[in-house]
Amino acid sequence: MSTPGFAPLSDRAPGSDTRLAPRARLRTDAPVLSLNGDWDFRLHPADPADRDTDGRPDFATPGADLTGWASIPVPAHWVLTEATERYSRPIYTNIQYPFPLDPPHVPDANPTGDYRRMFTVPAEFVAGDTRVRLRFDGVESRADVWLNGHPVGWFTGSRLTTEFDVTDLLVEGDNLLAVRVHQWSAASYLEDQDQWWLPGIFRDVTLLARPAAGLDNVTVIGDLDPASGHGELRVDAVGSFPITVRIPELGVEETWAGPADVAPIAVGPVDAWTSETPRLYDVQVAAPGEIATLRTGFRRVEIVGDRFLVNGRPLTFRGVNRHETHPDLGRVFDEAHVRRDLELMKRHNVNALRTSHQPPHWRTLELCDELGLWVVLECDLETHGFWEVDWRDNPADDPQWREALLDRISRTVERDVNHPSIVLWSLGNESGTGRNLAEMAAWVHDRDPSRPVHYEGDYDGSYTDVYSRMYPTLEEISSICGEQTMAVHEIGPAAGARQRSRPFVMCEYAHAMGNGPGSLADYEEAIDTFDRSHGGFIWEWRDHGLRTHTPDGTEFFAYGGDFGEVVHDGIFIMDGLVLSDDTPSPALAELAAVWAPVRFALDGDRLTVTNRRGFRALDDLTVGWTLESDGRTVDSGELVLPDVAPGTSVTLPLPAGALAVESGERFLTFTAASTEDESWASAGHVVARQQFPVAGSRVPVPSRRSAAGSFADAEFDRAGSLVSWRGLPVAGPLVELWRAPTENDRLDGQGSYETAYPGLTHGRGDESTPASADRWRERGLHRLTHRTLSVERSGDAVVRRVRTMAANAAVGVDSILTWTRRDDGLHLRAVVVPFGTWDCTWPRLGLRFDLPASLAAEPVSWFGTGPDESYADSASAAVVGRFTAGLDELTVRYARPQESGHRPGLRELDWGPLHLATVPLQGHRPGFSLSRWTPQELSVAGHHHELPDSDRVVLMVDHAQHGLGSRACGPDVLPRYALWPQATDLEIVLR
Ligand code: IPT
Numbered sequence: 001m002s003t004p005g006f007a008p009l010s011d012r013a014p015g016s017d018t019r020l021a022p023r024a025r026l027r028t029d030a031p032v033l034s035l036n037g038d039w040d041f042r043l044h045p046a047d048p049a050d051r052d053t054d055g056r057p058d059f060a061t062p063g064a065d066l067t068g069w070a071s072i073p074v075p076a077h078w079v080l081t082e083a084t085e086r087y088s089r090p091i092y093t094n095i096q097y098p099f100p101l102d103p104p105h106v107p108d109a110n111p112t113g114d115y116r117r118m119f120t121v122p123a124e125f126v127a128g129d130t131r132v133r134l135r136f137d138g139v140e141s142r143a144d145v146w147l148n149g150h151p152v153g154w155f156t157g158s159r160l161t162t163e164f165d166v167t168d169l170l171v172e173g174d175n176l177l178a179v180r181v182h183q184w185s186a187a188s189y190l191e192d193q194d195q196w197w198l199p200g201i202f203r204d205v206t207l208l209a210r211p212a213a214g215l216d217n218v219t220v221i222g223d224l225d226p227a228s229g230h231g232e233l234r235v236d237a238v239g240s241f242p243i244t245v246r247i248p249e250l251g252v253e254e255t256w257a258g259p260a261d262v263a264p265i266a267v268g269p270v271d272a273w274t275s276e277t278p279r280l281y282d283v284q285v286a287a288p289g290e291i292a293t294l295r296t297g298f299r300r301v302e303i304v305g306d307r308f309l310v311n312g313r314p315l316t317f318r319g320v321n322r323h324e325t326h327p328d329l330g331r332v333f334d335e336a337h338v339r340r341d342l343e344l345m346k347r348h349n350v351n352a353l354r355t356s357h358q359p360p361h362w363r364t365l366e367l368c369d370e371l372g373l374w375v376v377l378e379c380d381l382e383t384h385g386f387w388e389v390d391w392r393d394n395p396a397d398d399p400q401w402r403e404a405l406l407d408r409i410s411r412t413v414e415r416d417v418n419h420p421s422i423v424l425w426s427l428g429n430e431s432g433t434g435r436n437l438a439e440m441a442a443w444v445h446d447r448d449p450s451r452p453v454h455y456e457g458d459y460d461g462s463y464t465d466v467y468s469r470m471y472p473t474l475e476e477i478s479s480i481c482g483e484q485t486m487a488v489h490e491i492g493p494a495a496g497a498r499q500r501s502r503p504f505v506m507c508e509y510a511h512a513m514g515n516g517p518g519s520l521a522d523y524e525e526a527i528d529t530f531d532r533s534h535g536g537f538i539w540e541w542r543d544h545g546l547r548t549h550t551p552d553g554t555e556f557f558a559y560g561g562d563f564g565e566v567v568h569d570g571i572f573i574m575d576g577l578v579l580s581d582d583t584p585s586p587a588l589a590e591l592a593a594v595w596a597p598v599r600f601a602l603d604g605d606r607l608t609v610t611n612r613r614g615f616r617a618l619d620d621l622t623v624g625w626t627l628e629s630d631g632r633t634v635d636s637g638e639l640v641l642p643d644v645a646p647g648t649s650v651t652l653p654l655p656a657g658a659l660a661v662e663s664g665e666r667f668l669t670f671t672a673a674s675t676e677d678e679s680w681a682s683a684g685h686v687v688a689r690q691q692f693p694v695a696g697s698r699v700p701v702p703s704r705r706s707a708a709g710s711f712a713d714a715e716f717d718r719a720g721s722l723v724s725w726r727g728l729p730v731a732g733p734l735v736e737l738w739r740a741p742t743e744n745d746r747l748d749g750q751g752s753y754e755t756a757y758p759g760l761t762h763g764r765g766d767e768s769t770p771a772s773a774d775r776w777r778e779r780g781l782h783r784l785t786h787r788t789l790s791v792e793r794s795g796d797a798v799v800r801r802v803r804t805m806a807a808n809a810a811v812g813v814d815s816i817l818t819w820t821r822r823d824d825g826l827h828l829r830a831v832v833v834p835f836g837t838w839d840c841t842w843p844r845l846g847l848r849f850d851l852p853a854s855l856a857a858e859p860v861s862w863f864g865t866g867p868d869e870s871y872a873d874s875a876s877a878a879v880v881g882r883f884t885a886g887l888d889e890l891t892v893r894y895a896r897p898q899e900s901g902h903r904p905g906l907r908e909l910d911w912g913p914l915h916l917a918t919v920p921l922q923g924h925r926p927g928f929s930l931s932r933w934t935p936q937e938l939s940v941a942g943h944h945h946e947l948p949d950s951d952r953v954v955l956m957v958d959h960a961q962h963g964l965g966s967r968a969c970g971p972d973v974l975p976r977y978a979l980w981p982q983a984t985d986l987e988i989v990l991r
Helices: 186-190 335-347 362-371 384-389 399-416 435-447 474-481 493-499 520-529 586-594 772-778 853-857 935-940
Strands: 032-034 037-044 070-074 091-093 112-120 131-136 142-147 150-156 162-165 174-182 195-197 205-210 215-225 230-239 243-247 252-256 265-269 281-287 290-296 301-304 307-310 317-321 352-354 374-378 422-426 467-470 504-511 533-539 546-549 555-558 598-603 606-611 621-629 632-639 649-653 666-674 686-693 714-716 722-725 728-736 784-793 797-806 812-822 825-835 844-852 860-866 879-885 908-911 914-919 927-931 952-961 984-990
Touching (some): 070 112, 131 142, 150 162, 186 399, 215 281, 230 243, 252 265, 290 362, 317 504, 335 362, 352 533, 362 374, 399 422, 467 474, 474 504, 474 520, 474 533, 504 520, 520 533, 520 586, 598 666, 598 686, 666 879, 714 812, 728 784, 728 797, 728 812, 728 825, 728 952, 825 844, 844 853, 853 952, 952 984
Parallel strands (some): 317 352, 352 374, 374 422, 504 533
Antiparallel strands (some): 032 205, 037 070, 037 112, 112 174, 131 205, 142 150, 142 174, 215 230, 230 265, 243 281, 281 290, 301 307, 546 555, 606 649, 621 632, 621 666, 714 722, 722 728, 784 797, 797 812, 812 825, 825 984, 844 952, 860 879, 860 908, 914 984, 927 952
16 A cells, blocks of 8 residues: 555645545445444644654554543534533634635644544454455544554545545554544635534544455436336446346346446336335345445436426425534434434425535435435535635636545535435535536536536536526516516626526525524415426524533523634524424424415315325325314314325315304314325324415404493503503503514624625615614614603593604604403503604514513413414414413524514413403404513523523514514515504403
C-alpha cells in the first residue's frame, strides 16, 4: 500500500488517493464489525503541531500516553457530549461563514479532536483472500486516519461515505485505529448549509470483510412501462461472476456467466411503486462468494414537455425540506426518532421530502422506500457565504474545486442509487452557479439517466431539468405556469422561455418559522391550478433547537447565539413544522388539511368527493358524516363510495338524516378515514376532514330584554371598569391593538437579513416596506395609554367612553363600552372607532381582561373554532365544535415567545366560574385567547424561560387579528388577510 500524504487542511482535494471508489450501500451476507462505541478522545483548541516527519501524531501509535484523555461515544458530535461541552460548542450560521472568507484557508484556532480505539479482528476477516475495508459514514469536516501507526488516508465530505482498503495494515489480535478530526478545513467552504456546525465522527465506523468472489457494487433500478404495466429490472454488478439475480415473488431467476451477459431483465406485470403504494420487491443478487439483498420498486420517472411524470401520471410534490436534526444528538441518526418523524409526515399528508441540504443517514432512504415518500436527494454542497463577495472565487465555478465537487456528487449518487423513492437528484443548495455545477449535472445525466437533475441556482436552466424556485409569490407562480405577466426571475427572455417550458417545482416555499406560515391554502390552489406546477417543499420540517439548560437548571432549546457564538444567525434555525421537542405545530395540522387527498364539496343535498391522489383510488378509505347542532352530534353515518379513480370526482346524494331539520346552529362534517392499518397509521386514521354550515341554521338570538334589578353580580370602579363578576376578580376591559410579534411580523430572524438581500425579493414584494412589527412599534401600538372620557351609570347600564392613544401619537381609537343587565346575563357592547390618519395595519383589535391566576388550574371549555389556533390565512384545519383544554395547551411554545392561541368565532367559553358567550354582529363573532402573559411581556422575551413570573391570566377577546404571512422568508400577509384600522363593534355576555 502506498503511503498516503496527509495534505494540509487548505488542500482543496476531497481526500487522499487511498480512498476507494464510491459504491452503493448494500446489505450482503459478508461479515461486518461495527467500530461504534466508546473511543478515547482528546480535544485541542487548535491544530496541534505534534506530528513527526511522517506526518504522524504520537497518539496514532500503540503505547501512546493517554493521560488527560476523555472518553467519547462514536457516533456523536463532540460539541454535544460531556467530553467537551465546556470549551467547544455548537455554532449556528445560515449564510455566513463562522471563519474568515479566505478560501481555501481556515484559522489556526481550529478545534481538533483526536479519537482512538482498539479492536480485535474476527478470524473470518483475515481468512484466505478476504479483503477488509474500513468505512466512515460521516465525519465533520476532515479526518486523517491511521491504523496500527500506519497512515490509511484522509478525507472530507462530512455527510458522505468514505471507504479504505485496510487489509494489509491489519494484524491478528488487537489493532489500533486512530483518527484526527479537524472541525475546519478547505471542505468547510463547501458545507455552508443553514444548520449548526457540529464537528466529530457523527455516523457509523465499520470494518467490512470483503469475501473473495464477492460483489463490489450492485446497482438495481426497477423500471415500469406505464402502458403495459410490465417491469424491467436494470442490474449492474461489479464483482465475481457467475452472478444470479432473483426476484422470488415474480419467479425471476437469471444467471450471467460474465459481464457480457448483463442485460435488463423483463419481469412481466408488476405493481408500481409510488408514495401512495410503496410496493417493494425483494431482489437477490448472488455472486459465488457473496449475496446482496435489496428491496426495489418499479416506477418510471420522465419529463415530458413541461410535465414531471411518474408511471405516466403527473407527480405533485407535497413535500417538506428535511434536515437531519435531533435536539440531543444533532445529526446523529436515531432510527426510532427518524421513523417517528417520517410516520408523522405520512399522517399529515406529506408525500415527499427534499434531503436539505445533504444526504441523510442511508437508512432514512430505506424508510422512505418502505413508508412511501418521494425523495429529492441532495448533495452535500452549499457555498452560500460567497454571496457576500458577489460570488467571487465561488467553488462552484473555480476549476481548482472541480475535483472536490465531482467527488461529492459521485459519492452522493453512488451510495443511494438503488432507492425507488428517489426521483430527483439535487446538486446542492445556494452555491451560486458555475462550471463545476454544470459538470456535476453532466456526470449525473451520464451515470443515472433514469432520474432528472435539480438545482435551484441554475436560474437559466442551462444544465438542470426542472425549473425550481424558492419562495415565489402567487403572482410569480401564475406567471411561470400560466399567462406570463412578469419577467422570469433574474434571466432574460430566451432563458425565461426555456424555463417556462419545463416542469415547475418550488424547492422551498412557505417558511414555517414561529407562528405560520400563512397562505398554505392559497399556494395549494395555485399548485392545483396549473399543470406545469408540480408542487414543492415547505421550509422546513423541524426546528433545530438543541436541548440545553440555564445555569439554574431550566431546560430550553438553544438557537443561534445561545452558545456565545461570535457570528451567528439567531433564531433563523427555528423554522420548522415540528418544534424542537417533537411537538407538531398547528401549521402541521393546517398542512394536513390543505394537502388532504380527498376534498368534499356540498351543494344542497349532494356531496362531491374528489380524489386528489395521483396514483391510487379511494378504496382504502371510508367517508363518514356527522351532523352537529350547537356543537353536539345529532346524527352520523357513513357513505358508500363507488370507484373514484385518481384525479376524478363522484357526486353522491346525502342521506336524509344528514340534513334533518334540527334547532340550533348546525354543521355537517365529512371525514375520509382509512379502513386498514398502514405501517404509519392505524385503521381509522382521518386523512381529510371538512365542515360545512347547514343552510337554515338558527343561531340563538341574545336577549334584548333588560333584567329587573341592578348590577348585583357585577362590581365596577369609579372609572367604569369591571372589578369583579359574581365574586370573581376581573379587570378590564381595555382596547388592545398589540400582539407579541410573530417571526413573520418581525421578519428579522437573522438580524441583517434585510440588508443582506437588498433587491433580492424572494417574493416579498416591496423590500422597502419595514417589518410589520417595526412599523407597529414606531406607531406605539405596544404602549397604548387609555383616558376615560366619561362614565355614565343608570339603573341597568354602565357606559364608559375611553380614548386610547400612544405617547407622542396623534392617532388613536375611541371606544364606547356599554354594560347592560339583561335576563340572560351581563352584556358588554364595545364600539371601537379609529380617529386620525392611521398608516399601518393593526396586529389585533381586541379587548383585554385580566383574570386571577387561581383560575389557571381549571380546564377551559369552549364552543367555537378549534382544536388549534387559527388565523385569517391559516384556517383550513379549524372546525367549529366543543373543545376542552388546559390553559397552557391553548398556546404554542414557539421557540421564541410570540402571538399564539387565537381562536376566532367563539360562541361560548366556560372556565371555572366564568361563563362567557358572544353575540354575532353582522354574522361575525370575536375570537379568544388565554395566556399567562400579556402581549407586551411575550414581545420582549427571547426564550420562554425569560418570561417573568405570572400573576394573572390574560383573556383577549379579539374582533380580529392580522394574518400570518410568510415574510420571515417569503411573501407578507396578503391584502385580503390584513387587518386595517376600522370601526367595529363586538358584543359578549357574562353569564
Ligand atoms: C433559503 C435556504 O436555501 C435555506 O437553506 C434556508 O436558509 C432558508 O433560506 C431560510 O430559512 S435561502 C434564502 C435566501 C431564501
